[in-house]
């Protein structure tokens with residue numbers, strides 16, 4: 001193959017990698033949009049329940065006021081809370097529609113009703129989380145931007161007419177040029193390496209070209225180091241999201257359920273009244289809501305390690321910060337007779 | 339100062355009569371008899387000394403004593419106890435000799451008593467002999483008249499019972515906490531002359547209040563007003579035994595709760611014959627049906643028992659309730675059937691309550707938090723009693739044998755002496771001028787026709 005064609009071939013390959021990266025990004029964003037849409041719909045159900053509980057308190061307070069058992073003020077307080085919950089439900093419903101439309105756009109659908117059928121709920125968590133094992137090495141072997149950098153480096157060498165690779169160097173090792181194949185031993189028991197060919201530049205006239213080649217090696221090393229860091233971070237995010245989702249499912253929600261059971265026993269004994277019981281029901285629904293959010297966050301994070309291992313930086317992360325989420329207040333409310 | 343030197347310093351108080359007891363003297367202590375059950379023990383006739391009509395401590399007992407050189411020796415052990423308030427509920431209290439209240443101490447006017455007090459509490463204590471006239475150094479006010487009794491130590495008190503009456507004992511050392519934990523007992527001094535204020539039956543009870551959160555066992559010692567259990571001898575209805583009588587009756591009551599209790603006896607007129615200060619001269623008594631007992635006071639009431647089943651209770655109506663919510667919404671007259679159906683979608687086991695009043699609490703058996711008594715409960719021969727706390731029944735029978743304290747069962751009312759439902763013609767009821775019955779919120783229904791859904 002003529003030299004120029006080879007260079008062209010390399011450039012084409014590099015472009016191909018970039019396209020793959022973009023496609024993978026789009027796929028991941030679509031995937032995120034899907035989980036956001038399902039979760040937003042599920043969360044609307046939560047706001048409906050909270051609004052329902054507020055409505056019941058409002059209605060009960062109204063009846064009490066009509067019967068002369070409570071002041072108008074008590075009724076108005078319940079009415080105000082109910083009104084606030086109604087507003088929150090409206091926002092929640094819009095968020096569900098917006099999330100769904102986002103998905104429609106990502107999928108490029110034209111007729112929404114006929115084609116997009118969202119499930120009732122998010123998929124269950126896997127029984128066990130994926131392990132990190134060879135994640136970083138996998139990234140070195142398969143991640144597109146790493147491979148692209150390595151190939152760019154190789155393409156540069158070939159463009160200089162260099163063909164004879166004398167040895168390979170691990171760009172992740174310190175002092176990589178001279179220390180050649182010595183591999184960094186890692187304390188946690190596995191090692192990660194990324195080998196790049198070293199060419200014999202021989203002639204002193206190629207010294208400047210050699211510096212250029214070393215620059216490409218440095219760039220490859222930089223991309224590789226960042227890739228490894230991203231793999232570690234996305235795995236941590238994945239694992240934390242898994243642990244949190246499981247924590248909400250196995251600890252928080254069952255505990256809230258038991259608290260509600262105790263609250264009902266107290267109601268039975270006329271130790272608390274229906275308003276306190278309804279406030280508790282809202283809090284229980286709140287725990288279920290938090291569990292749904294944690295489950296959604298898991299599925300949003302679920303594919304990130306794989307992306308970071310095989311494609312490139314998961315730059316499509318665009319999740320809301322936690323404090324930006326709107327939740328109805330679960331403040332303990334004074335009883336009517338206070 | 340080392341413990342040893344402190345001990346010696348305390349020993350110097352022997353002259354005043356309060357002494358730390360040395361280990362060798364411990365060997366000579368009278369047995370500390372403990373009880374675990376909450377049954378009423380039959381009156382215990384004195385094994386030695388002058389005879390008297392012993393008291394019956396409701397759901398309690400009398401401390402045994404031994405005579406040593408003419409001195410009546412008792413041994414109180416202050417210690418943590420488990421007390422059943424009523425079947426289904428136990429409390430972790432502090433008390434004496436296995437129970438709260440501690441055993442009633444009974445002796446006779448003129449007796450010399452020696453009372454050993456062993457402290458098995460986690461903190462120091464002391465015993466104040468409430469109402470008794472004794473040397474100042476025997477008064478039991480820790481810090482003022484004696485050192486605190488440290489945990490693990492035994493002190494001895496010795497004094498002469500100069501006057502008869504109904505008294506109490508309780509700590510005067512971290513007093514608020516130790517009273518809130520149930521440390522108290524009755525101290526009855528019988529008159530030397532048995533013909534002075536004789537009674538055929540003599541019941542003794544101590545009023546106390548506790549705040550035990552539903553679902554828990556230990557009183558909240560920092561509660562000052564909002565107690566939820568109002569007890570006689572650390573028992574609440576339906577755990578308080580009935581008082582059984584034939585004729586003649588004396589009831590001695592002491593109040594170590596945090597509020598006054600207007601004690602009301604149905605079917606009788608009684609007189610207060612003894613107060614904290616002693617016997618009330620006949621000319622100074624007046625007939626009553628309710629006697630208010632203030633905090634720290636003692637009253638003995640006497641009456642001639644009249645046949646029947648008679649309620650005997652504190653007249654503060656929330657004192658005849660067990661634990662209840664005081665801040666809950668009043669739904670009386672509020673129709674919530676449709677709302678209840680909607681609530682059930684959120685809370686499946688929800689049941690509407692309170693629309694017709696709270697009587698359904700007394701009728702229904704609903705699951706409650708652990709270790710929690712229904713706020714109103716109990717069943718009599720005609721249905722739910724809807725009571726709790728400071729409530730019992732005085733059962734007077736003509737045929738009850740003297741000295742027989744067994745439950746005679748419910749009263750058999752003589753013909754024509756029992757209220758009954760009327761099914762004949764009714765004359766139009768007279769109403770106050772201009773009054774119209776209010777029907778808007780009162781939904782009249784036949785009993786049993788209601789549903790709870």
Ligand SMILES: [Cu+2]
Pocket residue numbers: 568598599600652653654657728
């Ligand atoms: Cu009372």
